[in-house]
Amino acid sequence: MKKISTVLFATVLAFSLSACGNGAADSNKAADPTKPANQTGAVKKYMIGTDATYPPFEFQKDGKYVGIDIDLINAIAKEEGFEVELKPMDFKGIIPAITAKQLDGAIAGISITDERKQVVNLSDPYYTAGLSLVVREDNTTIKSPEDLKGKTIAIKKGTSGAKLAEEFGKKYGAQIKYFDDSPSMYQEVANKNADVTLEDFPVVSYKIAIDPNSKLKIVGDRLNGDLYGIAVSKDNAELMTKINSGLKKLKDNGKLEQIVNTYMAKPAK
Structure with missing residues (x-):
């Protein structure tokens, strides 16, 4: 009986030590900042639609998307600490894609109109067209x-x-x-x-x-004076706030004007 008790005690002790050891390992694993499960400070990425056939605002050059709108949304993202994934598409599909939650927002020379304001949020103006x-x-x-x-x-x-x-x-x-x-x-x-x-x-x-x-x-003369804005889903107030904040910073520090002048200056033929 004593032998059995000793064996039983040893078995329980070993199990306890093993359990404690695994718990410590699990604790260390959870605290490891390199593990995806613990990446609480991950940078947010937003899907942004654009129309890649609309120079000088967005177009392809040497296999890359460039233009006023592309540079602008990337500059805003840098100012506000988020990432952008561009999704080129036909202009007519951009607003429906936002309302269907296939896009978080869009920048594509989008004129600010009362009709569009009914279905998406539009940022402060960043360019006066016509x-x-x-x-x-x-x-x-x-x-x-x-x-x-x-x-x-x-x-x-x-x-x-x-x-x-x-x-x-x-x-x-x-x-x-x-x-x-x-x-x-x-x-x-x-x-x-x-x-x-x-x-x-x-x-x-x-x-x-x-x-x-x-x-x-x-x-003839310009037919109107359209203002361009960045469209965002109605239920994404956080992104709208970031965009307007970044846009204001770029206006104040002169970077928005620099971006526009990069493409609006007379190009060499």
Whole structure:
């Protein structure tokens, strides 16, 4: 009986020591800052949509996404301590993707409108644009909206330009032809398959400056004064606060102006 008790005692003691030993190991493992489970200070990453066919705001160069909007969102992320994962897509799908929670936000030359404010939050303005009439370089008949009677307007789907084109269509009896991207819209006018398009002044002026073969020209005064903002999901107040905070810092320290001037300066041909 004594022998059995001694063996039993030894077994219990060994088990206890083993349990204590494993507990210490587990404790040390949990405290190891290199383990993913303990990365409480991880940097947040947000999925941000953009339209990669909208120079000088966003476009591809040497396999990389560049432009005013790309540099701006990266600068804001650096100021506010978060990371950005860009998701290029057609402009018309950006707002629906935010409302469907496929994107946290988007920066894509998005005009601030009351209609868009109904479905997404929009940041403080970061650029003042404005739509212009764009025709083929040899066109002498269109100089103002009043000249659009019976004409064909090529326009990109889902843009503020499309909304204004539709208003002109009703007012002047103009036909509307829709496209998914800006290059196709421009080409339609250059090929004389459409008489005119409506595009943001900085965008089309940049295009004409760098492409002597565009066959396009800007006519008349700017049609409006659009303000660009960054769109964010309605239920992501944290990201909206970070964006507005970072944007203010970049305005105050002059970096926003530097970013714009990098792309808006007259490019070499």
